[in-house]
Amino acid sequence: xxxxxxxxxxxxxxxxxxxxxxxxxxxxxxxxxxxxxxxxxxxxxxxxxxxxxxxxxxxxxxxxxxxxxxxxxxxxxxxxxxxxxxxxxxxxxxxxxxxxxxxxxxxxxxx
Amino acid sequence: xxxxxxxxxxxxxxxxxxxxxxxxxxxxxxxxxxxxxxxxxxxxxxxxxxxxxxxxxxxxxxxxxxxxxxxxxxxxxxxxxxxxxxxxxxxxxxxxxxxxxxxxxxxxxxxxxxxxxxxxxxxxxxxxx
Numbered sequence: 001x002x003x004x005x006x007x008x009x010x011x012x013x014x015x016x017x018x019x020x021x022x023x024x025x026x027x028x029x030x031x032x033x034x035x036x037x038x039x040x041x042x043x044x045x046x047x048x049x050x051x052x053x054x055x056x057x058x059x060x061x062x063x064x065x066x067x068x069x070x071x072x073x074x075x076x077x078x079x080x081x082x083x084x085x086x087x088x089x090x091x092x093x094x095x096x097x098x099x100x101x102x103x104x105x106x107x108x109x110x111x
Numbered sequence: 112x113x114x115x116x117x118x119x120x121x122x123x124x125x126x127x128x129x130x131x132x133x134x135x136x137x138x139x140x141x142x143x144x145x146x147x148x149x150x151x152x153x154x155x156x157x158x159x160x161x162x163x164x165x166x167x168x169x170x171x172x173x174x175x176x177x178x179x180x181x182x183x184x185x186x187x188x189x190x191x192x193x194x195x196x197x198x199x200x201x202x203x204x205x206x207x208x209x210x211x212x213x214x215x216x217x218x219x220x221x222x223x224x225x226x227x228x229x230x231x232x233x234x235x236x237x238x239x240x
Contacts, residue, residue: 039226041156046205049148075159092156097220099172100146100158103161110163 002027002095006103014111017054021106022095023038023076037097040078042067043105044089051084052091053078113137113229115207120234125209127197128144133207133231140188141165142189144210146179146227149203159205160192161222164213173185176200195237204233 002025013019029038035074040053053069056076066081082086088110093103119131133145147159157177160171160181168180179192212225 037226039205041227043156048232049227050230051226051228054211054226072209094156094226095222096225098163099170099225100148100227102156102158105155 002098002101004093004095004101004103006091006093006106007020008106010107010109012109012111013080015085016082019080019083019087019108021078021091021093023071023078023103025074025095027077027096027098028060028073029076029095031097036072038071038076039094039096039101040067041092041102042087042089042092043092044086047089058079062107083108083110084106113209115229117205117230117231117234119229120205120236122237122239123197124240125198125238128193128195129197129236131192131194131205131207131234131236133192133206135188135190136207138209141185142184142213144212144215144225145183145190146208146210147190148206148208148227149201150206150231150233151156151200151203154203157203161210161215162190163215168214168217170215170217185220190226192234197236199238203236204235205207206233207231 014077041049057069090105114136116134146161162181178196208227209229210225217222
């Protein structure tokens with residue numbers, strides 16, 4: 001099974017400052033079809049998860065451009081260029097190259 | 112607007128059964144694979160099961176294989192999850208989610224593919240005596 005490991009597990013950020021979350025997979029997420037099966041979700045307090053980024057770096061419809069994803073192979077990063085109050089919640093990375101598994105989550109709060 | 116509305120959760124004794132439903136609207140239900148993802152209280156997300164758009168192909172997490180059955184009624188735009196032999200560790204919020212693809216892929220070792228584009232609000236299942 002592919003294990004997804006996120007760091008840090010929690011993050012306290014001043015509004016307007018950047019934030020970065022790392023996600024490492026135990027196996028490469030690059031498929032022979034050329035796609036990399038890595039995604040990012042945000043679960044705001046009391047809500048269901050929402051898709052932010054698909055295939056490493058593509059923002060989903062309606063996602064602000066302050067969110068960006070990067071990486072390749074087994075190492076990936078989600079960056080928020082300027083954190084806003086509405087960005088608080090738990091961020092999860094997910095892989096779907098071998099079943100579907102999530103990282104343990106990174107809780108982001110505002111200082 | 113895509114809407115997924117789960118129902119059927121509740122309190123059930125260990126060994127009992129429950130059937131969850133997910134009513135879909137706002138999109139062509141027959142064009143997408145559907146899935147269930149759960150979240151134990153205070154914990155992370157765990158994929159449970161997936162079903163393809165039309166041929167009924169299914170796949171399960173090892174933790175529920177043989178106990179849970181996913182199904183869909185395309186005439187009613189509804190997804191189901193039949194849960195038997197429930198255990199305390201099945202206690203969770205169960206989310207219905209729409210995949211980005213119609214049919215998932217299967218290799219010799221597992222099935223895979225796509226991602227969860229839209230999620231319902233979830234329904235809570237509590238397994239307790």
